[in-house]
Amino acid sequence: MIATVSAGRPVSITGLGCKVPDRIVTNEELAKFVDTSDEWIVERTGIRERRMADDAEALSDVALPACVDALAQAGLEGADIDLLIVATVTPDMAFPSTAAILADKLGATSAAAYDLSAGCTGFVYALAQSYGMVAGGVAKRALVVGGDLLSRILDWDDRSTLVLFGDGAGAVVLEAVPDHGFVGFELGADGAGGQSLWLPGSGSRLFDESEKYVKMNGREVFKFATRILVQSAEDLLAKCEVSIDDVDLYIPHQANMRIIDHATRKLGVPSDRVVINVDRYGNTSSGSIPLALADAAADGRLRPGQLVLMTGMGAGLTWGSALIRWTKEMAA
Numbered sequence: 001m002i003a004t005v006s007a008g009r010p011v012s013i014t015g016l017g018c019k020v021p022d023r024i025v026t027n028e029e030l031a032k033f034v035d036t037s038d039e040w041i042v043e044r045t046g047i048r049e050r051r052m053a054d055d056a057e058a059l060s061d062v063a064l065p066a067c068v069d070a071l072a073q074a075g076l077e078g079a080d081i082d083l084l085i086v087a088t089v090t091p092d093m094a095f096p097s098t099a100a101i102l103a104d105k106l107g108a109t110s111a112a113a114y115d116l117s118a119g120c121t122g123f124v125y126a127l128a129q130s131y132g133m134v135a136g137g138v139a140k141r142a143l144v145v146g147g148d149l150l151s152r153i154l155d156w157d158d159r160s161t162l163v164l165f166g167d168g169a170g171a172v173v174l175e176a177v178p179d180h181g182f183v184g185f186e187l188g189a190d191g192a193g194g195q196s197l198w199l200p201g202s203g204s205r206l207f208d209e210s211e212k213y214v215k216m217n218g219r220e221v222f223k224f225a226t227r228i229l230v231q232s233a234e235d236l237l238a239k240c241e242v243s244i245d246d247v248d249l250y251i252p253h254q255a256n257m258r259i260i261d262h263a264t265r266k267l268g269v270p271s272d273r274v275v276i277n278v279d280r281y282g283n284t285s286s287g288s289i290p291l292a293l294a295d296a297a298a299d300g301r302l303r304p305g306q307l308v309l310m311t312g313m314g315a316g317l318t319w320g321s322a323l324i325r326w327t328k329e330m331a332a
């Protein structure tokens, strides 16, 4: 799916919030559980540490403060929201949805609320979906959450996955604006590659204790990631008739520093326009892009008028890019 939306009703992000759990887990700490080292992890992934939720915390607990901050920045309350989407593969439970749980906690009693599953691309999918609802007049104000507690589904005996992931969530408010806002989206999925990154024992095919952890063919996902991050971004920029030189801020999915470096080099984005948080948070799945947006806002790099390109990729296999002309001052 690819579309430029500049001819439609302008819709933009008017509020942004994020939250990571307090507990920092270093590479050295993980080396006590599996045969790995800080040196290997930093060299192969760029990850230095990640956050992990306490046993008592579920995704909705981590996402709630992010939602509260996003709503406050937009000058809204929960009751003003009529659409709430949570992009995640680690909801509090299969049902009720984490979106419904959050809607209740936020007092969003008028909101349609549901979870969306598109792996690490979930946040970009949810942006496109909520854009369509708001631009089409079906919803007035949407709250979109991207977040995961991947630590819950990691095998602490598997060094090839344990070191990569972390926990965190971000939230954004989408509303109609006078001008600017979203410019286009490109989304896709290739189910044939699904078993490169999967949770086999988690649903109606198989619900099994012994298969409840993430399984991944790292090399296959690496090849896919390096190809698709570039392809998706290039396709969207071409469709929107925008040059990469016009992109002020590039926010790729934060999976691995080598993947980000490859995409940045191939696309020709200067390194000072790339937002990086994988060193501090690891791969936070659906949380990675909104957390990076919040980082860029906090350090003053996300300013009104800037063209921001976000590209995600992940389980499915899925991918997606969104291009937005930023409208609102959001410095912390």
Ligand code: UT7
Pocket: 035, 036, 037, 040, 041, 044, 045, 120, 159, 160, 161, 163, 197, 216, 218, 219, 221, 222, 225, 255, 256, 283, 285, 313, 314, 315
């Ligand atoms: O959102 C999408 C989520 N997933 C991804 O983005 C993952 C994409 N893939 C990757 O990032 C990389 O493939 C990894 C970081 C997972 C692995 O890096 P690599 O350079 O592709 O390593 P490799 O799989 O080719 O493995 C090289 C060696 C292997 O040992 P042998 O067979 O050469 O003896 C692995 O067993 O590294 C070993 N290895 C480790 N060694 C120390 C794998 N994981 C670790 C580890 N510590 N944590």
